[in-house]
Amino acid sequence: MNVEVINTGTELLLGNTVNTHAAFFGHELFTIGLRVARQVTVPDGDPIRQVVQEALSRTEVILITGGIGPTTDDITREIIAEVLDLPLHFDQSVMDAMAERFERRGLVMRERNKRQAMVMRGATVLPNANGTAPGLYLPAHNNGRPTPHIFLLPGPPRELHPMFRNQVLPILRGILPDGIDLVCRLIRVAGLGESEVEARVGEQLLAIEGLELGYCARPGEVEVRLVGAAAVVGQAESIVLTLLSENVISDDGRLLEEVVVAALTERKRTCAVAESCTGGHITNRLTNVPGASQAVLAGFVTYANSAKTAALGVPAQMIEEHGAVSAPVAVAMAEGARRVSGADFAISTTGIAGPSGGSTEKPVGTLFVGFCGPDGVASAREFHFPTSRDSFKNLAAQAALDWLRREVIATSVLPPGASAV
Amino acid sequence: MNVEVINTGTELLLGNTVNTHAAFFGHELFTIGLRVARQVTVPDGDPIRQVVQEALSRTEVILITGGIGPTTDDITREIIAEVLDLPLHFDQSVMDAMAERFERRGLVMRERNKRQAMVMRGATVLPNANGTAPGLYLPAHNNGRPTPHIFLLPGPPRELHPMFRNQVLPILRGILPDGIDLVCRLIRVAGLGESEVEARVGEQLLAIEGLELGYCARPGEVEVRLVGAAAVVGQAESIVLTLLSENVISDDGRLLEEVVVAALTERKRTCAVAESCTGGHITNRLTNVPGASQAVLAGFVTYANSAKTAALGVPAQMIEEHGAVSAPVAVAMAEGARRVSGADFAISTTGIAGPSGGSTEKPVGTLFVGFCGPDGVASAREFHFPTSRDSFKNLAAQAALDWLRREVIATSVLPPGASAV
Numbered sequence: 001m002n003v004e005v006i007n008t009g010t011e012l013l014l015g016n017t018v019n020t021h022a023a024f025f026g027h028e029l030f031t032i033g034l035r036v037a038r039q040v041t042v043p044d045g046d047p048i049r050q051v052v053q054e055a056l057s058r059t060e061v062i063l064i065t066g067g068i069g070p071t072t073d074d075i076t077r078e079i080i081a082e083v084l085d086l087p088l089h090f091d092q093s094v095m096d097a098m099a100e101r102f103e104r105r106g107l108v109m110r111e112r113n114k115r116q117a118m119v120m121r122g123a124t125v126l127p128n129a130n131g132t133a134p135g136l137y138l139p140a141h142n143n144g145r146p147t148p149h150i151f152l153l154p155g156p157p158r159e160l161h162p163m164f165r166n167q168v169l170p171i172l173r174g175i176l177p178d179g180i181d182l183v184c185r186l187i188r189v190a191g192l193g194e195s196e197v198e199a200r201v202g203e204q205l206l207a208i209e210g211l212e213l214g215y216c217a218r219p220g221e222v223e224v225r226l227v228g229a230a231a232v233v234g235q236a237e238s239i240v241l242t243l244l245s246e247n248v249i250s251d252d253g254r255l256l257e258e259v260v261v262a263a264l265t266e267r268k269r270t271c272a273v274a275e276s277c278t279g280g281h282i283t284n285r286l287t288n289v290p291g292a293s294q295a296v297l298a299g300f301v302t303y304a305n306s307a308k309t310a311a312l313g314v315p316a317q318m319i320e321e322h323g324a325v326s327a328p329v330a331v332a333m334a335e336g337a338r339r340v341s342g343a344d345f346a347i348s349t350t351g352i353a354g355p356s357g358g359s360t361e362k363p364v365g366t367l368f369v370g371f372c373g374p375d376g377v378a379s380a381r382e383f384h385f386p387t388s389r390d391s392f393k394n395l396a397a398q399a400a401l402d403w404l405r406r407e408v409i410a411t412s413v414l415p416p417g418a419s420a421v
Numbered sequence: 422m423n424v425e426v427i428n429t430g431t432e433l434l435l436g437n438t439v440n441t442h443a444a445f446f447g448h449e450l451f452t453i454g455l456r457v458a459r460q461v462t463v464p465d466g467d468p469i470r471q472v473v474q475e476a477l478s479r480t481e482v483i484l485i486t487g488g489i490g491p492t493t494d495d496i497t498r499e500i501i502a503e504v505l506d507l508p509l510h511f512d513q514s515v516m517d518a519m520a521e522r523f524e525r526r527g528l529v530m531r532e533r534n535k536r537q538a539m540v541m542r543g544a545t546v547l548p549n550a551n552g553t554a555p556g557l558y559l560p561a562h563n564n565g566r567p568t569p570h571i572f573l574l575p576g577p578p579r580e581l582h583p584m585f586r587n588q589v590l591p592i593l594r595g596i597l598p599d600g601i602d603l604v605c606r607l608i609r610v611a612g613l614g615e616s617e618v619e620a621r622v623g624e625q626l627l628a629i630e631g632l633e634l635g636y637c638a639r640p641g642e643v644e645v646r647l648v649g650a651a652a653v654v655g656q657a658e659s660i661v662l663t664l665l666s667e668n669v670i671s672d673d674g675r676l677l678e679e680v681v682v683a684a685l686t687e688r689k690r691t692c693a694v695a696e697s698c699t700g701g702h703i704t705n706r707l708t709n710v711p712g713a714s715q716a717v718l719a720g721f722v723t724y725a726n727s728a729k730t731a732a733l734g735v736p737a738q739m740i741e742e743h744g745a746v747s748a749p750v751a752v753a754m755a756e757g758a759r760r761v762s763g764a765d766f767a768i769s770t771t772g773i774a775g776p777s778g779g780s781t782e783k784p785v786g787t788l789f790v791g792f793c794g795p796d797g798v799a800s801a802r803e804f805h806f807p808t809s810r811d812s813f814k815n816l817a818a819q820a821a822l823d824w825l826r827r828e829v830i831a832t833s834v835l836p837p838g839a840s841a842v
Contacts, residue, residue, distance in 0.1 A: 011637045011646065013457040015448025016607060016674065020439050022462055027436025036434040038468070041443055041460040044635060051459070054475070070616050071636050072623075104807060110616045130808055158640065158812050214435075273722070279708025280701035283722045287700025290776055290810055292724070298732060299722030301694070301704045307719035307762050311732060341728050355711055389711060 001177060002059040003029060005039040008048050008066040008076060009155055012041050020157060021065050028164060030227070032173055033182035034061075044073040052083055055148070060140070061172070062148045066155035068133040070113045076152055077118060077136065084142050084150075086120040094125055098132050126151075126167045131159040137171060149175060183233045187224040187240050188249040190256065190402040197222045201243050211236050219391055220398025221249065221256070246406060256401045257285040263408040264295035264345075269374070271404065272341035273299040274312055274333040276324065277351035277367065282397045298341040302333065312336030325350050325362050327380035330370030334380075338372045345408060346372045347400045351383075353392045365392060369400045373407055422598060423480040424450060426460040429469050429487040429497060430576055433462050441578060442486050449585060453594055454603040455482075465494040473504055476569070481561070482593070483569045487576035489554045491533045497573055498539060498557065505563050507541040515546055519553050547572075547588045552580040558592060570596060604654045608645040608661050609670040611677065611823040618643045622664050632657050640812055641819025642670065642677065667827060677822050678706040684829045685716035685766075690795070692825065693762035694720040695733055695754040697745065698772035698788065702814045703821055719762040723754065733757030746771050746783050748801035751791030756799045765795045766829060768821045772804075774813045786813060790821045794828055 005025050011017045022039040029035060037059065040051050044067060055062050067076030081088045095117040102109040116133050119125060122142060126135030136152040151168055154160050189197055194217040201224070205213050210232045214225035226236045241248055249256050264271055273283045273296070283299030286292055300311050305324050308314040314332040322328045333348035351367030358364035365386030372378035381403070385395040426446050432438045443460040450456060458480065461472050465488060476483050488497030502509045516538040523530040537554050540546060543563060547556030557573040572589055575581050610618055615638040622645070626634050631653045635646035647657045662669055670677050685692055694704045694717075704720030707713055721732050726745050729735040735753040743749045754769035772788030779785035786807030793799035802824070806816040 009637075010635050011644070013443060013447045013460060014605060014646070015444050015446075015451060016644075017637070018439060018441050018444045019460075022433060023436045023439045025436070026434045030436060035464075036462075037464070038472075039434060039440075039462040041457075043456075043458070047459070069638070071619055072627075073635055105805065107614055107617075110620060112619070113616060130812060156638065158809065158815075162809065216438075270725075272728075275701075275720075278705075279713070279717075280696075280704030280720050280722070281708075283701030284699075284705045284814075287702075287722070287724065288811065288814070292700070293778075296700075296722075297725040298728035299696075299701050299720070299724070300732065301701065301708070301717075301720030301722070303708065303714055303720070304691075304718040304762070307693075310761050310763070311719060311721065340731050341725070342731070357714075390709070393705075393709070 001034060001061060002037045003034055003061040003063065004055045004059040005036050006048065006051050006055065006062060006064045007039070007041045007155075008044055008064070009041070010043040010073075013043055021160070024157070024161065025063060025164075028169065029172075031184050032169060032176065034172065034176075045075060046079070048076055049079050049083060052080065056083070060148050062150045063153060063168075064151065065153050065160060068116065068135070068152055068154060070110065070116055070132065074115075077115075077120070080138070080150065080152060081120040084120070084138070084147060086122065086138075086142060088118040088120050090114075091117050091119040091125060094119065094134050097127060097134070101132060126153075126163055128154060128159055129162060131156060133159070135163050135167070137168070140175075182227055183230045185226040185233050185237055185251060186253050187226070187237065187251045188254075188256070189222045189224060189244055189247050190220065190249050190398065190405075191247050192222060192244070193217070194222050197224065197244070201240050204239050204243070205236050208232060208236055219394035220402075246409075249402070249405070255285075256398065256405065258289050260401055260405050260408065261286060261289040261292050261295045263405065265291065267408065267411055267413050269345065269408065269411065270295055270297050270343040271345040271347070272297050272337040272343035274337035274346065274348035274370070275299065275301045276303060276308070276333070276349060277353045278349045278393050278396050278400070279303065279353075281393045282347070282349065282400055285397060285401070297343045298337070300337055300340070308333060312340065323362065325352055325366055325368060327368050327382065330368035330380040331372075331378045332370075334370035334372040335376075335378045338376070344374045345404060347404050349396050349400050351392070351396060353389045355389060367392075367396050367399070369396070369403060371403050371407065374411070422455060422482060423458045424455050424482040424484065425476045425480040426457050427469065427472050427476065427483060427485045428460070428462045428576070429465055429485070430462070431464040431494075434464055442581070445578070445582065446484060446585075449590065450593075451603070451605055453590065453597065455593065455597070466496060467500070469497055470500050470504065473501065477504070481569050483571045484574060484589075485572065486574050486581060489537065489556075489573055489575060491531065491537055491553065495536075498536075498541070501559070501571060501573065502541040505541070505559070505568060507543065507559075507563060509539040509541050511535075512538050512540040512546060515540065515555055518548060518555070522553060547574075547584055549575060549580055550583060552577060554580070556584050556588065558589070561596075603648060604651045606647045606654050606658050606672060607674045608647070608658065608665075608672045609675075609677070610643045610645060610665055610668050611641065611670050611819060611826075612668050613643060613665070614638070615643050618645065618665070622661050625660050625664070626657055629653060629657055640815035641823075667830075670823070670826065677819065677826065679710050681822055681826050681829065682707060682710040682713050682716045684826065686712065688829065688832055688834050690766065690829065690832065691716055691718050691764040692766040692768070692829075693718050693758040693764035695758035695767065695769035695791070696720065696722045697724060697729070697754070697770055698774045699770045699814050699817050699821070700724065700774075703768070703770065703818045706818060706822070718764045719758070721754075721758055721761070729754060733761065744783065746773055746787055746789060748789050748803065751789035751801040752793075752799045753791075755791035755793035756797075759793045759797070766825060767793045768825045770817050770821050772813070772817060774810045776810060788813075788817050788820070790817070790824060792824050792828065795832070
């Protein structure tokens with residue numbers, strides 16, 4: 001079954017916004033065995049008409065993003081109705097949902113929001129939990145002629161992603177022809193480079209017939225992608241898990257921070273974080289995980305030296321003697337974070353993210369990660385990530401979180417009812 | 422002059438690689454007054470044929486990325502030659518440059534690399550300083566019929582970007598018709614919804630002839646896009662700045678956190694952040710800005726109640742009496758962050774990000790933001806953002822940072838040489 005993606009949005013063609021829609025749809029559709037045959041981006045407004053007309057006779061599914069908002073350049077709904085010659089009607093339930101949303105937020109609904117309550121004949125409304133514009137699903141065959149299944153979806157990712165996962169994917173699954181039975185497994189690996197991962201597992205995986213194999217390197221981790229029939233993927237997965245053992249972060253798509261929070265929660269243990277160069281990135285990632293408040297007691301972003309002393313008790317003399325970017329300071333930060341917060345585990349980072357601030361002895365990219373465990377023993381490790389400021393924060397966070405993950409997992413799970421305190 | 426972009430690459434449609442080409446071309450072309458009218462992504466191999474044929478009669482410039490490498494699925498060169506009926510010939514100078522590159526890196530050139538030395542009649546070779554595949558430029562009009570200017574370019578950004586800037590842009594400038602003089606201005610607005618922004622400025626802006634107007638809503642802000650001749654955009658911009666006044670974050674594309682760090686640095690002032698529900702998101706954003714260490718002294722992610730007391734001195738009794746999510750606690754957190762860090766300004770957040778943890782009195786989405794200024798006076802504001810955990814963190818961070826921005830900007834700039842301490 002052929003899927004084409006049409007993205008409307010002038011901002012996607014002006015260079016200010018990177019279009020992540022193609023990657024998102026590609027990734028999500030793959031989980032049900034579908035692929036994107038073509039993706040097109042056009043500016044807001046009329047250009048979408050021609051692209052839709054071209055796609056109508058070529059594809060079975062069209063996913064359209066953008067142009068269903070309240071402003072004058074949002075005309076996707078009207079164009080689809082016109083191209084397929086379908087009348088639009090006012091839908092009171094859509095209007096009520098919008099009004100309720102506006103009221104809940106203490107905002108005034110404008111006359112122009114009413115346009116968002118217009119629905120074309122035969123379309124199903126897809127409620128939008130995160131915005132005002134509902135999505136629309138127009139099943140195949142309209143006005144007695146063959147047309148694709150057409151989905152009109154909001155452009156902002158925070159609205160699009162949950163709507164697609166919760167509402168569009170189930171519909172697509174329902175209209176899929178039988179016989180597609182692909183399984184896709186993503187295994188996240190830490191502590192090894194892409195070529196090292198391939199060197200360890202590649203030969204055995206390539207020998208499996210019917211397996212589609214892919215590697216994708218991301219900052220501080222490698223994703224191994226296994227696609228094929230369930231039995232084939234199962235066989236491949238057990239090879240990867242055996243050969244890469246504790247380097248495997250997850251085999252179910254979970255992120256490193258999700259694995260850390262789950263491992264802590266399961267053990268009724270807690271952690272704290274002391275960050276200098278990562279500037280809150282680690283704590284932010286940990287607290288992105290729902291339920292993190294059970295496991296993450298506190299984070300200290302001690303950017304200034306005085307803050308390292310005031311908040312974590314790092315001796316000023318130690319900073320003067322060794323420098324803020326040093327193993328002793330990383331150790332003292334981790335110890336301080338554990339002591340002040342009362343957490344079981346603490347990790348710390350201190351380094352030079354750049355672009356400036358480096359020296360010959362400690363160039364940009366130098367990083368010390370500190371760790372302090374439930375026994376109160378602390379240590380530090382040195383890393384070098386000479387890269388951009390952005391990537392440095394990412395890589396440093398991966399290194400610290402992966403250390404914490406390995407240590408927490410090595411801790412035994414407490415019996416039910418017992419407490420770690 | 423119309424420009425279309427065609428990206429070939431299966432990886433761009435499988436969800437593992439985000440296609441940054443559209444944003445890159447959009448940004449670069451805009452500097453010479455050109456825009457991308459359409460961008461298409463197709464898998465490697467034959468699908469590019471149809472897309473090129475469609476574009477031939479529609480556009481003056483085609484930029485194609487990908488499919489000019491050495492492997493069997495790299496057939497862009499051959500397809501263009503076939504579609505335009507142009508013979509390919511072997512170019513010894515391309516071959517020599519490749520051989521030299523392989524030798525320099527101590528690598529063996531394969532037989533299949535020879536395909537990369539094939540050049541179609543009339544094409545100019547664009548040397549590739551960062552890879553083996555040279556680009557190709559085929560000027561308009563071939564075989565006696567009107568055809569667009571066609572550029573075949575490498576897919577990897579590190580090869581594409583310098584080739585485009587150093588070789589393609591100068592060619593495009595040379596073939597541009599005179600009189601193109603477009604300016605693009607992005608104005609970021611905080612504290613108002615998209616429809617409210619349009620209600621305030623839409624009518625006056627729509628009355629300006631020759632102005633292209635767009636709105637783009639992001640979490641906690643709205644982007645107003647003004648495009649047109651310099652005089653027209655200038656007129657529109659002054660209307661927006663006047664009508665939206667202090668709601669304008671920036672008119673040069675800068676992010677809220679960049680504006681905050683710049684405003685602090687310019688005034689030689691410092692800030693600290695105390696975060697509960699935003700979990701480090703605010704401090705992480707501030708420290709993403711290069712040079713943030715001058716302005717951001719510390720961040721405290723006091724997730725647990727005990728951490729609020731231990732790290733910031735929030736009285737345990739206050740938490741018990743009012744709850745951790747309350748105005749008095751937000752105030753005490755801001756005061757504590759300012760006191761412990763010694764910063765001039767402090768902001769704080771405490772709220773219920775969800776998905777669980779809400780009550781009838783304080784439902785999921787409840788937020789208190791605290792602020793403490795250089796005079797030591799603190800206050801709190803209440804917000805309600807009933808949305809996903811992710812969006813909640815974003816919206817809460819916007820609310821807190823925007824408050825800080827307004828307060829810092831209201832502070833006078835110190836004379837050169839003076840210090841705020």
